[in-house]
Amino acid sequence: MNWNSVIVQAVFWSAATILFYLAGKRLHRRRPGWWTSPLMATPLLLIGLALALHETYGAYIRQTHWLVALLGPATVAFAVPIWEQRALIRRHWPVLTAGMLAGSGTAMASAWGLARLLGLSGTLQLSLLPRSISTPFAMTVSGEIGGVPDLTAVFVIVTGICGAALGEAILKILPLRSAMARGALFGMGAHGAGVAKAHGIGSEEGAIAGLVMVLVGLVNVLAAPLLARLL
């Protein structure tokens, strides 16, 4: 069998990615902790394997791009939680809108301001802008405003890991009385990882966090063409 044939390579790297992902999930169930999270462990294992086999990113992503393409149907899948939470949206839309606008504005302004302050390049600034929203949306926005979507995916993961940990500390400091505020904090600040954390705090917090994550992604994607013109 020819190791370098396209099919063998595609099967090998796709299988390695899926296996490391499943192994990471299993490990995390047995020993919960941020270092075993598939958010952290799976990419690190894959990077190790790619380095050992001298694989470049370009060659790797050619074989596994079909997995990234599945973010498209994952976007469609968000219709179900939006539909199921429609009562919550109808009742609280003014508060949710205020929170999402303030959160998105702060996310973009802080990324842009801090990146400029530290002298990061223009492309990096743009790739950092959408890091607070869920991946399929973030990568779309990044491409649209002139960032590098793949780098944005990295920043989104780092944001998720940091946000899930930071959120708990912030909860202890801020005098938040409503479950909505606690949920919005996680859904806006740390997307998927934050939603998981919010579910651990309470079911209302979890539902709000999930809803805020989905809606904020949607709002940002729809605003992206406008944003691209401004930047």
Added chain:
Amino acid sequence: MTFRKTLLGGRRTIRSSRILQIGLVLAFWLAGEALARGTGLPVPGGILGLALVLTLLASGRLSHLSLRRGANWFLAEMLLFFIPAVLAVLDHREFLGLLGVKVLAVILVGTVLVMSVTALVVEFSIRLCGGLKVDSHELE
């Protein structure tokens, strides 16, 4: 009569089958992509597919039970779909040094700001909109 039976049977099959529902989500995605290409709208196909599903759900032509298990599978395994993109760091070794520390600082400080501002705005909007009426108990 037989047609109706087949239709009902088909509905029962799709409501209990995750694989069929995953296929249905894929079909809506492809429809969204086709729609995006056909109309030339500056909106990604996935978003159009989402809008299409929401429209069908709202009109009552589609029950969320026919889609729920498939959609939840996509959402639960979403991490797998963007892990390949994370290997982009292989092409960006510059992040291993000072640049990486700077990027991390932007993300850390930014995330603290985003979380605090969002939570405080939501908290004060609730108090403004009639205060403690919308307390945590109401949602339970």
